[in-house]
Amino acid sequence: MDISIFFLLLCLLQTLSLSSSNTLDTLKGTSLSVEKPSDKLVSENGEFAAGFFPVGDNAFSFAIWLNKSSTPTVVWMANRDEPVNGRGSVLSILADGQLILTNSLGITIWTTKAGDLTSLEVTNLQLQLQNTGNLVLHNSKGVVIWQSFDAPSDTLLPQQALTMMSSLISRKSQDDYSSGNYKLFFDYDNVLRLLFQGPTMSSLYWPDPWLTDPGQAGRSMYNTSRRALLHDSGYFESSDHFQFNATDFGVVTHRRLTLDPDGNLRLYSLQKMNGSWDWVVTWQAFSDPCRIHGICGPNSLCSYDPVSGRRCSCLQGFNLKDETDWSYGCEPEFSIPCNHTDETSFVQLAHAEFYGSDIFPYQNVTFQFCQEQCLNRCDCNGFQYNYNEGSGYYNCYPKYLLMSGHQSPNFVGDFYLRLPKAGLFYSKIPDEEFKLQCSANLTKQIIRTYENKTVKLLLWFATTAGGMEVTCVLLVWLFLFRTSKHPNPDPASQGYLLTTKFKRFTFDDLRKATRGFKEVIGRGAGGTVYKGVLPDQRVAAIKQLDEANQGEAEFLAESPGGMHASDSGETREHKRLVTLVKEYINIGTATRKSRIEEIIDPMMPGKYDKVKMELLVKVALQCVAEDRDERPSMKQVVEMLIGHED
Secondary structure, three states, X not given: OHHHHHHHHHHHHHHHHHHHOOOOOEEEOOEEXXXXXXXXXXXXOOOEEEEEEEEEOOEEEEEEEEOOOOOOEEEEEOOOOXXXXXXXXXXXXXXXXXXXXXXXXXXXXXXOOOOOOOOOOOOOOEEEEOOOOOEEEEOOOOOEEEEHHHOOOOEEOOOXXXXXXXXXXXXXXXXXXXXXXXEEEEOOOOOEEEEEEOXXXXXXXXXXXXXXXXXXXXXXXXXXXXXXXXXXXXXXXXXXXXXXXXXOOOOOOOEEEEEOOOOOXXXXXXXXXXXXXXXXXXXXXXXXXXXXXXXXXXXXXXXXXXXXXXXXXXXXXXXXXXXXXXXXXXXXXXXXXXXXXXXXXXXXXXXXXEOOOEOOOEEOOOHHHHHHHHHOOOOOOEEEEEEEOXXXXXXXXXXXXXXXXXXXXXOOOEEEEEEEOOHHHOOOOOHHHHOXXXXXXXXXXOOXXXXXXXXXXXXXXXXXXXXXXXXXXXXXXXXXXXXXXXXXXXXXXXXXXXXXXXXXXXXXXXXXXXXXXXXXXXXXXXEEEEEXXXXXXXXXXXXXXXXXXXXXXXXXXXXXXXXXXXXXXXXXXXXXXXXXXXHHHHHOHHHHOOOHHHHOOOOOOOOOOHHHXXXXXXXXXXXXXXXXXXXXXXXXXXXXXXXXXX
């Protein structure tokens, strides 16, 4: 009996522990507090989390974010426009089936709509974060009361549908999660559109607003379901026949379709790069961001370059209104006088256009007429004057607001900005000088080359130095050729010394011949003499010097022609011919004792000029000096050789 009670209590404690722990994927009949950072829901696969997310100093919003990316990525937010403080704020499940978020004062900041629910439907309510990133409020029977997929913020996840009842609204900026100026939604004509909602005006900008029929953009207005869906494979489809595939279509990975703060709709894929998971753009609605309305605000121009990106600039005579936010645009430093048409003029902006805000469109009119219409109105800030290829005549569009300014070489048309003649804004340059007189049929490719002066200088220096060294070597070789027209082949490669024609043995050869220097047959002042048997069975006396610096007399006595008959050992530095000659020349031994002939092939008696050979050896040694700074220049080599001829 006691054992049964013990096990019953143990099971009860485990159940209470699991139900009170908020690090699981399900919250049962309790609440989440902002004061506990660990008080959150985590999906079963561990990749999504839901809880209070910091959006500023002591400011939190209840959100869902992806944990797998290198930095947490918010995919949904409840109270994005009204964050709560870090104390006393709670998310609770009410008995009537509502989710409610209250701040420290108990004021309701955000809530869901429960609808007409029976008492049975709201029993045993559970808030669960699924592996798809969907936060679902359901009862014990699995009936969904509310889910976050029905109320997206700025992001659409795979298997999350966008319907006529939902929309995506961009955030203000990358660091500001509050609602921005752009919206993705189904319009009344059943077409999926992008809308700019500015502080003073709004305008549709996707599909292209100048299309009178959405069918020209491949859209259909006849499907009233108004539903769009992103698939796991990267395929997006909409009921208005708009569809696209991600560049990595078919790859199994996390994806999100986000309406970014700049008004561009982009599809992102999570990819592993350099050991971390980061988002990569795999589709976007606009390759040229300047086509997005309101991106630079009023009284400004947007220009785009694929290398440098988007650039906003105020029009002449206007100053930036808010240096932290281009969406507020620029404000004028002047005022347009009324009833004084002679005090204002126009500055031509080539290939520039401003969308909307037309006072009245005029078709098939002259430039002079269009200019006069603008001058006669106090509210006219400029006019668009374009040639219509379809109709074959020019159209005029006076503007009372300068919104969504865009400058691109691909745009055929100019805008004429109205400015006062007086002061800084007066321009003496005629309008005609601003025009580009280019044929529409002429296409010319401009090839530009860019030079780095520092790299160019280094290349010239390296080339010159290399050329001087090659020339120096060639001059020495040419001098040798003139000295001896019948050069002998180099026998060193055949195993013989250059000066004696004797067979050259290595230290290993002599060690084998003497059987490890075992049999001593005599001793001299400079070393020990051993008996050795050569490979051809000849018996030889082999002397090993005790030191490598024995002195010149001992060295010459042991080395016919100024050379060793063998190496003095692997651990000792072997002094080859060039090193020996250099030492002889440096100390004056060869020249002082007239022994220059000892480094010359003995097969050349009387065939060389001794003085020329001395000069040749000196020049050659200088050219191969270890220190580059000590090597002579090409000019110095020529002067030394020519000086001798003179």
